[in-house]
Amino acid sequence: MSSLDWLVLVGTLGAIVGYGVYKTRGRQDMASYLRGGYREKWHTIGLSVMATQASAVTFLSTPGQAFEDGMRFVQFYFGLPLAMIVLSIAFIPRYFHLRVYTAYEFLESRFDLKTRQLAAFLFLLLRGLSAGITIYAPAIILSSVLGWPLRLTCLCMGGVVILYTVAGGTRAVSQTQKHQMVVMLGGMVVAFIVIVVRLPASVSLRNALHIAGTLGKLNIVDFSADASRRYTLWSGLLGGFFLAMAYFGTDQSQVQRYLAGRSITESRLGLLFNGLLKIPMQFLVLLVGVMVFVFYQFNLPPIFFNQPELARVYRTPHAARAAALERDHRAAFAHKRAEIERLDAALNQHDERAIAVAEGAVRESEASFAPIRGEMKQVIATALPHATTKDADYVFLSFVMRNLPRGIVGLLLAVIFCAAMSAVASELSALASTTVIDFYRRSLRKNASDAHYVRAARWFTAGWGILALLFATFASLLDNLIQAVNILGSLFYGTVLGIFAVAFFLRRVQGTAVFLAALLSEALVLAVFLRTDVGFLWYNVIGCAAVVLISATATSVLRLAQIS
Amino acid sequence: MPSEPEFPARDELRAAPPFLTWTGLYCVVAGVLLAEILLFTALTFVYR
Numbered sequence: 001m002s003s004l005d006w007l008v009l010v011g012t013l014g015a016i017v018g019y020g021v022y023k024t025r026g027r028q029d030m031a032s033y034l035r036g037g038y039r040e041k042w043h044t045i046g047l048s049v050m051a052t053q054a055s056a057v058t059f060l061s062t063p064g065q066a067f068e069d070g071m072r073f074v075q076f077y078f079g080l081p082l083a084m085i086v087l088s089i090a091f092i093p094r095y096f097h098l099r100v101y102t103a104y105e106f107l108e109s110r111f112d113l114k115t116r117q118l119a120a121f122l123f124l125l126l127r128g129l130s131a132g133i134t135i136y137a138p139a140i141i142l143s144s145v146l147g148w149p150l151r152l153t154c155l156c157m158g159g160v161v162i163l164y165t166v167a168g169g170t171r172a173v174s175q176t177q178k179h180q181m182v183v184m185l186g187g188m189v190v191a192f193i194v195i196v197v198r199l200p201a202s203v204s205l206r207n208a209l210h211i212a213g214t215l216g217k218l219n220i221v222d223f224s225a226d227a228s229r230r231y232t233l234w235s236g237l238l239g240g241f242f243l244a245m246a247y248f249g250t251d252q253s254q255v256q257r258y259l260a261g262r263s264i265t266e267s268r269l270g271l272l273f274n275g276l277l278k279i280p281m282q283f284l285v286l287l288v289g290v291m292v293f294v295f296y297q298f299n300l301p302p303i304f305f306n307q308p309e310l311a312r313v314y315r316t317p318h319a320a321r322a323a324a325l326e327r328d329h330r331a332a333f334a335h336k337r338a339e340i341e342r343l344d345a346a347l348n349q350h351d352e353r354a355i356a357v358a359e360g361a362v363r364e365s366e367a368s369f370a371p372i373r374g375e376m377k378q379v380i381a382t383a384l385p386h387a388t389t390k391d392a393d394y395v396f397l398s399f400v401m402r403n404l405p406r407g408i409v410g411l412l413l414a415v416i417f418c419a420a421m422s423a424v425a426s427e428l429s430a431l432a433s434t435t436v437i438d439f440y441r442r443s444l445r446k447n448a449s450d451a452h453y454v455r456a457a458r459w460f461t462a463g464w465g466i467l468a469l470l471f472a473t474f475a476s477l478l479d480n481l482i483q484a485v486n487i488l489g490s491l492f493y494g495t496v497l498g499i500f501a502v503a504f505f506l507r508r509v510q511g512t513a514v515f516l517a518a519l520l521s522e523a524l525v526l527a528v529f530l531r532t533d534v535g536f537l538w539y540n541v542i543g544c545a546a547v548v549l550i551s552a553t554a555t556s557v558l559r560l561a562q563i564s
Numbered sequence: 565m566p567s568e569p570e571f572p573a574r575d576e577l578r579a580a581p582p583f584l585t586w587t588g589l590y591c592v593v594a595g596v597l598l599a600e601i602l603l604f605t606a607l608t609f610v611y612r
Contacts, residue, residue: 074604081597085590213611220604233601265579268586275593279600 001146001409008410012183013417017164020176024168033169033454034101034433036260040171044178045270048257048426049248050277051177054184056138056420057393059285064305064392066289070217072231074286076537077279079241083248084275088268090504091249096264101437102430103255103500110503111511113442118515119499120438122492123252124431128464130489131427132471138420139472142413144308145397154472157417161424162465166458170433173425174260180418187415188284194404195291200298200344207347208294211340214359215297215366217290230535239537242544243490246497248274253430292399297340299403303329303376305394309387310380318383325379329372336365424468432460490536491529494543495522501544502551513554514547521546 031037040048065073100106104123108116139153164172196205203211212218222232229235248254248271261267303326304310313322343358377389400412436457445452495518502514525543528534534542581589 078597078601081593085593088586088590209607209611213607216612218607218611220608221601263579265581269581269589272589272593276596279597283600283604 001413002406004406005410005413008407009413009417012411012414013160013421016176016179016183016418017160019179020164020172021167023175024172028169028454029450030101030453030457032171033457034429034437035256036169036171036174038260038262040174040260040262040266040270042261042266042269042273044174045258045261045267046273046277047181048174048177048260049254049270049274050281051181051184051419051422052253052257052426053247053278053423054181054281054419055134055423056416057134059184059188059416059419060138060141060396061393062282062285063289063292064395066217066286067293067395068392070219071283071286071290072219072222074220074279074282075222075231075233075236076240077244077282078233078236079238080244080248080278081275082237082241083244084271086245087249088271091500092258092264092267092271094504095255095259096267100259102252102434103250104252104434104438107499107503108442111499111514115499115511115515115518117438117443118518119250119496120434122496123250123434126489126492127251127253127427127431128467129471131424131431131464131468134420134423134427135468136472138416141393141397142416144306145394145401147308151473154469157420158424158465158469158472161421161428162462162469165425165428165465166461169454169457169461170256170260170429173422173429174257176425177422180422183411183418184415185281185284187411188281188288190408191400191404191412192284192288192291194408195288195295198403199291199295202348203294203298203344207344208291210347211297211343211362212290212294214343214362215293217293227538228533228535230537235535235537239535239541242497242540243493243537245501246493246540246544250493250496250500251430252434253426256430256433257426289396292395295399295403298337300330300333302398303373304380305391305398306388307394307398309384309391310376312387313380313383316383318379321379322376322383325372325376329369329376332365332369332372336362336369339365424465428461428465428468431464432457435460435464490539491525492522492543494525494540495547497540498544498547498551501548506548506552506555508559509551509555513558514551517547517551517554520550 062073095103095106098106098109102120104116104120107119135154135158139150139157142148143150143153164176168175196208199208209218222229223234224232225234226232227235258267258270261270302310310322313319339358339361343355343362346354346358377391380387381389397416400409404412436453440456440460441448441453445456448456498521499514499518502509502517521543524546525539528539528542580586583589584592
């Protein structure tokens with residue numbers, strides 16, 4: 001990395017963190033530390049909500065996903081704008097009127113303490129584990145590609161976040177996120193422009209899209225009704241709606257963002273802003289991945305994007321096989337590139353017949369080119385049995401480091417660091433709030449002073465941060481646990497949303513009925529997970545619907561029994 | 565730190581947004597989603 005890149009990276013991160021700490025200097029009480037003092041305007045809330053959701057993995061993995069699988073992932077977000085509307089109408093007014101610090105406080109006012117603490121406990125469990133992953137996942141990629149020590153990368157990312165979150169509380173989180181989000185969006189726009197400019201002069205944006213479409217990368221909308229397909233229009237609209245309702249309506253890391261609004265109006269506008277901007281943002285990130293794919297139709301791509309892993313293969317007895325595959329890869333690429341250039345020329349001449357012929361030839365050449373990468377993955381798996389052969393997460397960073405100009409590399413690394421820091425900061429702040437408000441103040445230390453709870457919140461923020469850092473440091477030893485954490489989230493969100501849905505919309509249902517319904521629904525979701533191949537987005541629908549139906553039925557049966 | 569502002573009043577629920585009405589804003593958000601789905605569908609079919 002050049003000095004200019006270091007300057008851009010350190011300067012951007014330092015300026016943002018410094019600004020956040022400066023804005024939140026001075027003594028704080030509970031309302032300002034945990035709820036941001038009801039000061040934030042809608043644009044800060046909107047950007048903060050977006051920054052909380054956009055972790056570093058969004059900017060590392062999503063372009064790689066588009067590179068491998070096309071743009072269908074954008075459908076995952078189709079339900080989000082509709083969820084923002086429902087949350088604005090139903091959830092925000094209730095949270096504001098009850099003056100809650102956490103979403104789970106509302107459950108006690110509506111049901112009872114056990115339901116509140118069940119939901120809060122599930123949140124602490126899921127978010128506590130995922131905070132470590134939020135640090136570890138980008139750190140492993142950054143350390144591999146940049147050659148930085150893994151533990152130092154985790155420490156740099158996590159340490160800075162812990163410092164400013166402990167110092168400034170939720171307001172520091174919102175203030176830094178506002179600028180982090182601007183850097184993230186700006187960085188991706190710059191990346192898109194630079195990639196398009198770096199394509200050969202004859203390749204217009206329209207031609208680039210045509211080439212991507214010919215090779216199946218612009219498969220944005222899928223109307224299939226097959227429930228086992230992960231991303232379709234229907235799973236995105238329905239499953240995505242329930243997931244967004246659960247995440248934005250009941251996950252404290254998001255609820256805390258809009259509870260900081262200076263009024264109900266500002267919080268509602270912030271969520272609607274998120275509803276308007278989220279899909280275009282994800283579309284842009286995926287489109288960057290597709291443009292990287294097009295770039296690599298004219299420039300030789302690495303046969304395997306995790307280059308340090310590939311280098312290790314050359315130190316094993318499988319080196320000769322790897323070298324032979326690399327030669328095949330170069331030859332197949334040269335043939336495919338010639339066909340792509342023929343298609344580009346036909347597109348520029350608007351010769352429909354030549355375009356159709358060239359498209360067929362391009363698809364054929366891709367069919368002989370792509371399997372070589374697959375073969376190399378098999379060689380890697382044989383040579384290095386513990387290595388991961390999935391390299392999609394390395395595509396974008398590897399591209400940035402090899403092909404983008406000085407300064408832009410630093411900016412895009414700042415994007416990745418900003419994303420990691422913003423997501424972790426929200427998680428730590430929310431974990432501390434929930435621990436203090438739903439357990440410490442509610443059940444352990446009921447009548448202490450405001451200053452005492454602020455001190456406790458600072459300690460809990462630091463404690464959760466250190467736990468996340470430890471988890472990130474040792475996560476490499478626990479690969480299966482990481483996978484389990486990712487699955488765990490989708491398994492529990494539907495049930496938690498169901499509890500909130502009953503709380504908001506079924507006035508007759510009381511605490512015990514919903515508590516038992518939640519336990520039964522969770523068992524049902526686990527059975528679906530273990531016994532079927534239903535896509536994970538549907539778990540949110542099933543869990544939520546089961547809680548609503550079981551609790552409503554149980555309430556009706558109990559009433560009938562009482563009457564009879 | 566300056567003193568905290570008052571907690572939002574209950575009748576703020578009925579406060580109008582600074583532009584359009586709430587119903588109008590919700591229609592804009594839903595309308596933009598519909599337009600995006602139509603655009604993405606068109607892109608899918610044009611470039612395949």
